[in-house]
Amino acid sequence: MRLHRLELTAFGPYPKREVVDFDALGADGLFLLHGDTGAGKTTLLDAVAFALFGAVPGAREEAKRLRCDYAPPEVGTEVAVELTVQGHRLRIVRSPEYLRPKKRGGGTTKQQARASLDWLSTPPSGYSREPLTRIDEVARTVGRLLGMSKEQFFQVVLLPQGEFARFLRADTAEREKLLERLFGTEHFGSVEQWFRERRTEHKRAVDAASQGVRELVARVAQAAGEEPPENLEPDRPADERWLAELVRRRQQATRAAEAEHQRAEADRDRAETELARLRALAERVNRVRSARTELAELAERADQRAAWQEELAAAQAAAPVVAADAAVRQAADQLRRAEQIEAAARRDLVAAGAGDTADDVVARLRERAGQAREQAGELARLVTEETQQHRDRARIGELDRAERQLAERATALDAAAAELAERVERTRRELAEADRAGAVLDGLAARRAELAEALADAQALPAAQRALAEAETAHHASVDAHQQARENLLDLRQRRLAGMAAELAGTLSAGAPCPVCGSAEHPAPAQAGAEAVSEAAERTAERAEATAQQRRDAAAQALHQASQRQETLLARLAGRTEHDLRTALAAAVAEHERAAASAARRDELTRLLAELTARGETLAGQRRGVDQDAASARTERDTLRARAAEREQLLDQARAGHPDVASRRAHLLDLVAAWERLAETRADRELARRRHAEQEQALAEVVAEAGFTDVAEALAAARPDSVRDKLATQIRDADVREATARRVLAEPELAGVDPDQVVDLELATAAVATARNVADVAVAGLEGARRREREVAALADRLRAAWAELAPIEAAHAELDALTDVVIGKGQNAERMSLRSYVLASRLEEVAEAASQRLGRMSQGRYSFVHSVEAGPRGTRGGLGLDVLDDYSGRVRPAKTLSGGESFLASLSLALGLADVVAAETGGALLDTLFVDEGFGTLDADTLDVVMDTLDELRAGGRVVGLVSHVEELRQRIPVRLRVRKSRTGSTLQLTSG
Template identity: 55%
Template sequence: MRLHRLEVAAFGPYRSRQVVDFDALGADGLFLLHGDTGAGKTTLLDAVAFALFGTVPGARGQVKRLRCDLADPEEPTEVVLELTVQGQRLRIVRSPEYQRPKRRGEGTTTQQAKAVLTWIGVPPAGQPAEGLTRIDEVGRTVQRLLGMSADQFFQVVLLPQGEFARFLRADTDEREKLLERLFGTKRFADVEAWFRERRAEQRRELDQQRQELREWTARFAQVAGAEVPEEDLAGWVARTGERIRATVERAREDEQRARAARESADELLAERLSAAERVRRVREAHQRLAVLAEQEDERTRWADELAAARRAATVVAVAAQADRCATQLDEARLAEERKAQALAATGFVNAEVDTAELRKLSGQLSEEAGALAGLVAEAEQQVRDQRDIERFAETAADARARVEVLGEKLAGIPERARDLRERLEVAIDAEAKLGEVRKREADLVAAVADAERLPAARRALDDAEGAAREAIDRHQEARERFLELRRWRLDGMAAELAARLTAGSPCPVCGSSDHPAPAIAAPEAVSPEQEHAAEEAEARAERRRKAAEAARHDAETKLAALRERLRGRDGAQLGEELSALRKEIAGLNALAEQRAPLAKQVQATETEQRELDEKRAAELQRATAAETQRQALTERVAERARRLDEARGEHPDVGARRAHLTGIVRALDALAEARAATASAAGQLERQRVEVREALHRAGFETVAEMRAAARDEMTIRDLEQRLAEAGAAEAAARATLNEPELSGVGPDDEVDVESAKAAARSARERAEAAFAVLRSANAQADALGTLAERLTAATERLRPLEEEFAELDALTDVVNGRGQNARKMSLRSYVLAARLEEVALAATARLQTMSQGRYSFVHSDAAGSHGTRGGLGLDVLDDFSGTIRPAKTLSGGESFLASLALALGLADVVAAETGGSLLDTLFVDEGFGTLDSETLDVVMNILDELRAGGRVVGLVSHVEELRQRIPTRLRVRKSRTGSSLELQMA
């Protein structure tokens, strides 16, 4: 991956559009990005990350505030990046989501995020020539081309401030989290989880099988009536089965003997019961014949009564019909009399005419009443119309009254609506001003805080300057002391060499083996140890001096920044401005809070006015319509009243006259019908009396009274017939019984002993039933135990392979998850991460040895941690000077930076190879160089030169002054109140 061009607009501190030409900037393979603290150096790296992935690294990505606060409202926030990935050049334009002022009206609106990817040249196969415009498609395409995720890119391309120093000193858990993000070990975690879930499933299945075996064993023991042994379950089941089978055989033999005894007793009882039944039948036959002989006279009387009743039955119906005809004639005559009285009540005086004349008069009056039917309907309509006239008058009056009331309500609404709209406009203006004023308040609050920190910053600067002066003095003293000791040692070097001379050995200076006058050490002679101690003291003083100077520079920077933000204002002035501004905010806020209720009141008032206008217009229309309908209906009613007065005659109205005529017609018709019914009933009665006399003669009766005395009802007749039939049948049955062959020789006085046979049979039956119950219980127990034994055996056979399989899975799951027989206590995922970390350590060691001049090497440890914690992710350093392995936390600041940088570069190489071997042509290193001395900085620069020689472009982000002298190509970030800007500098 190689970057070519970057454009940022309204992004971070960059108010206007800024362009970075990486082709020109990285022409030498190494460039420096420098500037004041907070100017926006790291923001350019954020812009690269945002263009590629839509997010920025570290904690800055959690804030999600990327738009420049000083940007012009019309200036869009966007990042444009041109790069080449896998031989394909492309251009990405991406904008974040942010709030911008509305183009129409007040307030702000949300500008949605967008992303556009355009291919420069021929697009890859399967990609549209016009490029991509969906955010998700752009993200997937970039990640596929780079072969790494956003987290991996932030770690291997944009080496962030402090990240790898923290990774170097991190504990196992923190280091594991970073490695998981970089190397994507989720599939191994899934394998661990799969083993755990599989073991849990098999444990549940095994528990179910064991529970099932326990249940079958308990049921077997319950049915067998025995306790479950602790051992030899199969032998116990077999012995129990043999015992139950022997019990069944004994019960079967007892049941057979009891059944035979019961059958013998039942045969004896049957013989005696048959003999007793024959004696009983003979006795009952003799008893029935004796009773029938005593009832002979009574049966004769029953037969005579039944014969007379049967003859009278032929006349009863005819006589009853004659009685009904007489009753009907009396009723017809009474009805005729009532109808005549009803006709007289109508005022009709000629009621003595015959039936034909009555029907003629009825027809005439009916025609007259029919002619009045139409006028009756008009009379009814007349009544309804008069009521409608009154109703229309009431409606018109009510509508006019409502119009007056609605007019009074409308009188004050327009003025109230204007007042509410004016107050609403004031509230809207206050709300619009509130945002700007709150921003001013935030600036003032920050300024007050700065004013409060100003004295502390001055004191810190004074302290830092004093400490720097003291450190400089101490360093000068230590340096002078070191130079003085070195001079003294050089002066006494002859004595030091003479002290090493031995007789016969050549002099290391002149080569002579004779030493006639060796030099003698002076009292003030300096030993090498003293010189070395002074040198180390001078080095320590120099480091303290540099630290003090850096602290002084930091204090100066902070104080200058505070003074620049305060612009000469003190805390009292800022407090007064803040107090006044907060009073203004309170007033504006009070007005702004009224916007929503005022808007609702305005809307409600306008709605009320519109509704009242509509109601008033509707009431006016209703009053006009009611008055018009009343006038038209009044004219129709007057014209109809003249016709009805002529038709009613002497009656109150036409309906009354028609009702009178209709009543006379009904009375005439009723009287005519009554007279016809009377004549018909008289004729029917005479015919029925003749038929009664003929029926009496045929039945042998002289009078109706004689016939009625002999007559019986149906129930009595059936009773007589039944008693005669039953007596005859009883006599015939008794004689037939005595004539049966099997009763020959049986007398009514014979006796048979049945009770002793019943007792014997009952006793034998009870013994047989008890023996059968014992046999059935034994068979049921044997069957149940046989079934349970089969199921118990099957459950045992199913359990055995499950236990073996679970034991194997349980041990394997513990090993995969870093427990059990896993001596290193490393899970599968940790093992893979440990292998990756070992590769990183090997790759980083090559650079660390060069940077540390062969002193330090990374050592990967897969040993388990203390207190049984998992291992595999330990990372220490080997110090070749002492030959010991040291924790990374013991390294100094500069040494930690060297180790962190080496680790970052090694990790970049490993991740690049892991993600497909894609060549990372552009690399950024953010800060950390200020902790290095000049000699170590030379070594680090040599390493970066090696990267540049390999074809990479390396960008350094730092404010260290010495790097400006070493790196000819620089991109300077200038900071101002109106926004940061970029300047390309070439030596």
């Protein structure tokens, strides 16, 4: 993969469009990216990462702040990169998600993320020349071409020295996390988890099968009615013998139960036969005894049966007389009721004013009723006219009241219209004033904001001046402290070099070769002088100088910021004092608030004016409606008055002394009803008198025909229907009982039966019950024995099958259990390394070998990496140990004991080695462009030469290496440089060479 061009707009600290031409920068194979701290050097690497993957490395991704704070709102944030990967040149453009001001109105809106990929050369197989515009499609294509994830790319292309220094000193757990992220060994962890899950599943299956065997053993013993044996195992012959013996005992128990059942059945049959014979004999004796008893009782009651027959005959003869006498009484009652009704009707007619009509016949009464009905019919039409007369008079009164109310309504509407006209005029004046205030409101607001900012600047100026003075003092002090620390370091380093022979002599021992000349003899070892300096003292001085440098840089940065702050405030104030600004701001605030209050009422006043205008039109319409209603009311009232006067003369004649026509008509109708009712009741009375005479004649004839002397005798002999039915039933029942008893005694099978014979059934019944109980018990015992035999046989077959199934399951689980222990680093795994740790250890070993080659060259053969597979303390897993072999001493040292410069060399070697291994591991694109971010400030001149030689080897192989650093010496060594300039309004880029 080779980068050609990078374009970024409003990204990070860059507010404008910036272009990085990597072809020009990498023409010599090596270029420098330098600038002040915080200027935006690392942001260029973030831009490359964002263009490719839509994300930036490390903690900066969590902040989600990629847009430049200094960029104008109309400028969009965008990053574009051109690169060649696997022989295909393409251009990728991305924009992040961010908030931008709305184009209309206030507030902000979300700008959605975008991505596109254009092919600048022939696309790979399977792709068309059409550009890709979906974010997920672009991500998949970039990942497929690069052959690595974004985490791998951040590590092998953007070499972050700080992270590799931490990796170098990290413990096993931290190192394992980084290696997993780079080499993608998650699937090996999935394999370990798969084995654990399979072992757990197999263990559940074994437990379930074993539990099933135990349950079957318990069920077999329970079905057989015995206790199960202890510690039953499927591979023991004794257990099979136990099961076979159990089945045999159940079969023997069934045969014994069958024999007992047959004996009980025979005993029960004999007892039941004897009981049936005795019951038949007892039944014949009882029948003969009952028939003779019945005939004796009937003979004793012969006189009573004769009396019943005589009483029944007399009652049946008197029945017609009772019916005729009831008819006479009913006719007499009807006659009395008809006479009472006729008298009441006559009294009602007298009360209605018609006079006494006792002598009038029915025809005369009906004639009078007809005459009155005709008069009432003639008055019916006038009743309607009288009702209309009342309605017309009521309507005339309503119209008089309505005319007065309409006059009052017209007066009120005229007054409301005059008041509304005044409000309309006043509202129009207020609206014009609000329009004028709205026109000047923006200018007043801008003036107010400008004065408020100026006042804040004036108030902040004294603090800025004090901060500048303090920053100058701190900067002078930090410069002096750094110069003193630098001089002290140089002095100690020179003194140590002068005493290096004595330091080497201190490591000699008798018989051991000299690391310089190789001789095993040391005749005159150098002795340390009074001014000898140790390596620890030199490292302490280096750390002190580095700390002083950092403080000096921080002080210079603070001084620069304080100076810029003061200059900015003075430029904004332009000579105005705080008092002048405060006075002007108060006046601007008051004027702006008045204008805002007036302008704020514009919509309200516009709406109010429209409402008042509409209300005026409504009042005018209402006034016209009142005039129309008043004219209509007067016309209708005059017409009704003329019509009522004509109708009143006709109604006076029809009333004839009554309150109204309806009263007179109702009186006539009442007379009609009274005459007709009297005629009907008088006719009914005559009919009832004739019917009563006829019923009396019929009663005398019925008494004579029944043979009674008078009605009283016949009624005395009469009986109710229920009594006659009862007498007939008693007589019939006695006859049936006598006939039935005689038929029983005449039956052949009862001949010779002694009714006094005694038959004992209790003893025979008890014997049958006993025999039946014994038989039932035998049946239940036989069924239980057969059921237990069947259950034991079936469960025995199931138990043998379960034993046969359990054996291979347990064997398979034992094999899987041992294999799982090996995979997860237990059991027979002598290294105690899990599969994932083993894979990571092999990758780390490859990284250590690749990194050792570069570390050896950069340390002039002194250091190399050593990969350790030994377990750590307190059970820590092994395989991920990484130490350093010091060839000077021949001992393996922890990486934490390296100095700052040595740590940088080791970290850089480790990063380059890891880049080579990851690139080979992923099978992705060849990495032709690398970036090394910071770390050069800890190197002396000689070591820096060695590092530069190593980087030269990288570019000699066709790679382009970009160094990100602010070390001054690198500017002299690297001719092609890209400088990042930082200012108050953002950062810019400048390409220099030479």
